Amino acid sequence: MSKNLKIVYITSELAPFSKSGGLADVASSLPRQLVREGCDVDIITPFHRDCLLVPHVRFQKIREHIPISLSEGTCIECSFLKTEIKEGKKRGKLTIYFIDNYRLFRSRKWLYSYDDDACRYFFFSMAALRLIKELNLNPDIIHCNDWETGIIPYLLKRKIKLGYPTLFTLHNLAYQGQGILNERKTPRSLRDDGGSKLPKFCHKEKFRLINFTKRAILHADTINTVSERYAKEIVTPDFGEGLERYLKSRKKDLFGIVNGIDNSVYNPKFDDRIYVNFDESSLNKKVKNKLKLQRELGLKIDANIPLIGLTNRLSEQKGFDLLIKIIDKLMKKSLQIVIAGSGEKSYISFFEKKAGKYSRKLSFITPFLSEIEPKVDSASDLYLLPSRFEPCGISPLISLRYGAIPIVRKVGGLSDTIKEFDPKEKTGNGFTFKKYDSLQLLSAIERALTFYKDKKLWQSLVRRAMQQSFSWEIPARKYVMLYKKVIRQAKARGNQESRIRNYELRLGIRRLGS
Ligand code: GLC
Numbered sequence: 393m394s395k396n397l398k399i400v401y402i403t404s405e406l407a408p409f410s411k412s413g414g415l416a417d418v419a420s421s422l423p424r425q426l427v428r429e430g431c432d433v434d435i436i437t438p439f440h441r442d443c444l445l446v447p448h449v450r451f452q453k454i455r456e457h458i459p460i461s462l463s464e465g466t467c468i469e470c471s472f473l474k475t476e477i478k479e480g481k482k483r484g485k486l487t488i489y490f491i492d493n494y495r496l497f498r499s500r501k502w503l504y505s506y507d508d509d510a511c512r513y514f515f516f517s518m519a520a521l522r523l524i525k526e527l528n529l530n531p532d533i534i535h536c537n538d539w540e541t542g543i544i545p546y547l548l549k550r551k552i553k554l555g556y557p558t559l560f561t562l563h564n565l566a567y568q569g570q571g572i573l574n575e576r577k578t579p580r581s582l583r584d585d586g587g588s589k590l591p592k593f594c595h596k597e598k599f600r601l602i603n604f605t606k607r608a609i610l611h612a613d614t615i616n617t618v619s620e621r622y623a624k625e626i627v628t629p630d631f632g633e634g635l636e637r638y639l640k641s642r643k644k645d646l647f648g649i650v651n652g653i654d655n656s657v658y659n660p661k662f663d664d665r666i667y668v669n670f671d672e673s674s675l676n677k678k679v680k681n682k683l684k685l686q687r688e689l690g691l692k693i694d695a696n697i698p699l700i701g702l703t704n705r706l707s708e709q710k711g712f713d714l715l716i717k718i719i720d721k722l723m724k725k726s727l728q729i730v731i732a733g734s735g736e737k738s739y740i741s742f743f744e745k746k747a748g749k750y751s752r753k754l755s756f757i758t759p760f761l762s763e764i765e766p767k768v769d770s771a772s773d774l775y776l777l778p779s780r781f782e783p784c785g786i787s788p789l790i791s792l793r794y795g796a797i798p799i800v801r802k803v804g805g806l807s808d809t810i811k812e813f814d815p816k817e818k819t820g821n822g823f824t825f826k827k828y829d830s831l832q833l834l835s836a837i838e839r840a841l842t843f844y845k846d847k848k849l850w851q852s853l854v855r856r857a858m859q860q861s862f863s864w865e866i867p868a869r870k871y872v873m874l875y876k877k878v879i880r881q882a883k884a885r886g887n888q889e890s891r892i893r894n895y896e897l898r899l900g901i902r903r904l905g906s
Pocket of ligand 1: 413414415418563564618651782783784785786805
């Protein structure tokens with residue numbers, strides 16, 4: 393019997409233990425599917441404050457007082473915790489390891505947004521590598537995600553040569569490790585060259601200038617993004633966030649794999665977070681969800697008013713500026729909008745004000761709680777995501793499961809997953825527009841509202857959309873293929889390297905500088 397592929401998956405957030413965005417969902421659902429495909433997966437993640445709030449989980453402390461040496465004279469201790477996930481019969485094994493440090497993680501209310509974030513996630517990355525060594529995990533590959541773990545491919549190539557190949561997944565290129573500053577916004581003279589010696593750990597300000605994402609792009613064996621389209625977009629100045637040149641130089645090692653969702657978590661037939669369960673053959677029950685939500689939020693109770701939902705991070709990325717421009721126009725139409733999200737203060741105060749003004753038509757829920765998402769989706773007829781850019785965008789994939797038809801901008805992952813509805817051909821699963829322009833968004837909404845009036849046509853669209861599957865099965869197999877390719881290439885490189893070394897030894901030639 394062949395040995396299972398062994399993956400160490402390192403992530404800064406992991407649902408249900410910690411979550412600020414889509415990465416947490418991916419980190420919890422992709423490894424589960426990989427295990428079903430016969431891989432053994434060890435996840436490593438920080439022990440954030442809210443981990444302790446997750447019910448029915450037993451954390452086992454496996455190591456204490458492990459010193460992590462961060463730079464000359466700086467050493468910080470941590471503990472390793474572990475929990476094993478047992479879910480029926482699986483072909484592989486899933487273990488979650490937590491790095492616990494009170495001062496840098498467990499005492500903090502948020503996952504990010506502190507002025508020592510760069511130091512915190514450098515510490516986490518060093519501790520993760522220590523854990524791999526200490527526990528002899530011996531993976532075939534290390535899979536890192538986004539800037540928080542972006543220093544790992546660099547460390548493995550330059551500093552801590554454990555010999556494991558790396559895959560780096562870009563979930564969002566806009567975040568590169570320096571808070572609001574990224575490559576493009578950093579003055580040229582202060583930019584990280586991606587390879588110089590790291591500053592001392594105590595020099596917080598200098599650490600903030602390290603571009604973790606750039607280091608990952610330059611040093612990971614292979615890179616992928618979370619959709620095919622985004623992989624193509626990021627090598628251009630419009631989407632490359634200042635790193636397009638480096639991404640272009642690695643084009644042959646850059647891939648795109650569209651995210652999936654966990655269909656067992658997002659299933660309106662069994663989901664106990666929604667008011668009334670339903671499936672595509674009982675759409676009359678879906679309407680009951682709308683009536684209940686309207687009542688709960690103080691909206692006008694009417695089954696026939698089209699309800700548009702939007703549950704997402706309140707950030708510029710998600711296209712809120714377009715919505716803001718047309719909100720008064722929309723409020724003159726026969727429709728209702730429910731927005732749920734946490735994020736930028738300016739958006740919060742804008743929508744709070746508008747929800748006060750149009751209280752029977754517009755509802756705004758903040759902060760975002762994960763149970764609100766299926767509630768809003770199951771009540772909504774339409775789902776809005778007019779993103780400025782979108783690496784993948786899993787929320788419309790979730791909304792489809794609950795019969796809310798997406799209206800999205802044709803960008804990034806959204807253009808891979810959401811196709812314009814064609815009533816004649818009976819194809820497509822949403823309404824799309826191309827240019828980042830509020831009038832184009834308005835006309836996509838108007839198109840959707842026109843079709844909504846034709847009840848029979850609409851129901852057939854909803855039924856078809858709900859039957860579509862964006863599960864992890866196919867993407868997880870693509871990841872397995874990519875892992876194998878990375879491992880094969882690294883082996884070939886290793887063999888080549890040792891052959892060269894042998895020749896050098898035989899010929900008695902030394903390496904310059906060694
Ligand atoms: C980020 C991206 C989003 C993607 C998610 C998971 O949050 O903005 O598009 O779906 O990561 O990969």
